[in-house]
Amino acid sequence: MNTLRFSLIQTNLFWEDKGANLDQLSQKINAIEQPTEIIILPEMFSTGFSMQPKKLAENMEGPTVDWMRRIAADQRAILTGSIIIEEGGHYFNRFIWMLPNGEFGYYDKRHLFGFAGEDKQYSAGNKRLIASVKGWKINLQVCYDLRFPVWARQGHSSMGIEEEAEFDVLLYVANWPEKRNHAWKTLLTARAIENQCFTIGVNRVGLDGNNIAHSGDSMVVGPLGEVLYHCAYEEDVFHISLQKEELVKTRQQFPFLKDADDFSIL
Numbered sequence: 001m002n003t004l005r006f007s008l009i010q011t012n013l014f015w016e017d018k019g020a021n022l023d024q025l026s027q028k029i030n031a032i033e034q035p036t037e038i039i040i041l042p043e044m045f046s047t048g049f050s051m052q053p054k055k056l057a058e059n060m061e062g063p064t065v066d067w068m069r070r071i072a073a074d075q076r077a078i079l080t081g082s083i084i085i086e087e088g089g090h091y092f093n094r095f096i097w098m099l100p101n102g103e104f105g106y107y108d109k110r111h112l113f114g115f116a117g118e119d120k121q122y123s124a125g126n127k128r129l130i131a132s133v134k135g136w137k138i139n140l141q142v143c144y145d146l147r148f149p150v151w152a153r154q155g156h157s158s159m160g161i162e163e164e165a166e167f168d169v170l171l172y173v174a175n176w177p178e179k180r181n182h183a184w185k186t187l188l189t190a191r192a193i194e195n196q197c198f199t200i201g202v203n204r205v206g207l208d209g210n211n212i213a214h215s216g217d218s219m220v221v222g223p224l225g226e227v228l229y230h231c232a233y234e235e236d237v238f239h240i241s242l243q244k245e246e247l248v249k250t251r252q253q254f255p256f257l258k259d260a261d262d263f264s265i266l
Helices: 018-030 063-075 143-147 178-195 244-253
Strands: 003-010 038-040 078-087 090-098 104-108 130-133 136-142 169-173 198-202 205-207 213-221 227-232 236-243
Touching: 003 018, 003 198, 003 213, 018 063, 063 078, 063 090, 063 104, 078 169, 090 136, 104 136, 136 143, 143 169, 143 178, 169 178, 178 198, 178 213, 178 227, 213 236, 227 236, 236 244
Parallel strands: 003 038, 038 078, 136 169, 169 198
Antiparallel strands: 003 236, 078 090, 090 104, 130 136, 198 213, 205 213, 213 227
16 A cells, blocks of 8 residues: 556657557557556647647547546556546546546646647636545646646645645646756656655657647656656656655655645635
8 A cells, every 4th residue: 555656658649640649559558567556648648739629629428538448447557648628618638537447537727828828729627636546645737737836735734744645646747848848847846845745747758730849858756856757858658666655754754744834725
C-alpha cells in the first residue's frame, strides 16, 4: 500500500488524427513489460491541442473512451489523459481517469488558455477531482492549470503532523510549448514544494499542426523539490515507483502545511 507505480508516456502526436495516435499509443502501452498501476498520457492525446472541437469532439460513449476502457482492462491498470468531449452542446478538455473495471472519473480543465483561444472554443470546469488509489490521493490537473497555485493548493491549511493532507500527488498532463519550458519546469517544482507532495508532469514532444514545438520536459518531482525524473525532446516511456513513507517523513520533519493561510475554493 505504500508504493504506487506510474508509467509516463512522453510522445509526439499526429495532428488531429485519432486513428494514428491511438495506434501508436496502443503499441507503446502494449510494449510495457513490467507491472504498472497508472499509465499517463499527455493532454489531448488523441488529437493534439486543437481548437477544432466541432470537428473532433466525441461523447463519453465514443471510440476514444471505449479505447481507454479496453486498454485499461487489458493492462489491468488505470489509464489517464485528456481528450476533447462534447456534452450538452458544450466542449470540454476532459481529463479521464479510467479504471480497469471500466468505471471512470473525470476532471474538466478549469483554466482555459486564452492566449491560444481555448476559452473561445471550450467550456471551463468548476470542480477538482482527487482520485484515490491504494490509500494514495491524486489531484488531476491539465496544462495551464499549473500557473494557478490556489487551484492546486492543499486544502487542509490547519492540519497537524498526524493529519492527512488533501492529496499526495499532483498530476499534470500537457501540451506545453518549448518556448516556455522554463516556466513549466519551475512551476512543477514549486507545486511539489509548496504542497509537500509528489508532482508529475507529462508533456508531449514534436511539432504540432500550428508549427509549435514541444520539448516534453516531462518530470517527476519529490516533496522537497528534488527531480526524480526529467526527459527533454525525446519520446520516452518511463516507469517509477513512489514511496508513501517519503511523504510522511517530509511532512513530519517539516510541518509547514499547518502554518498555511486558510482559504476556500468556491
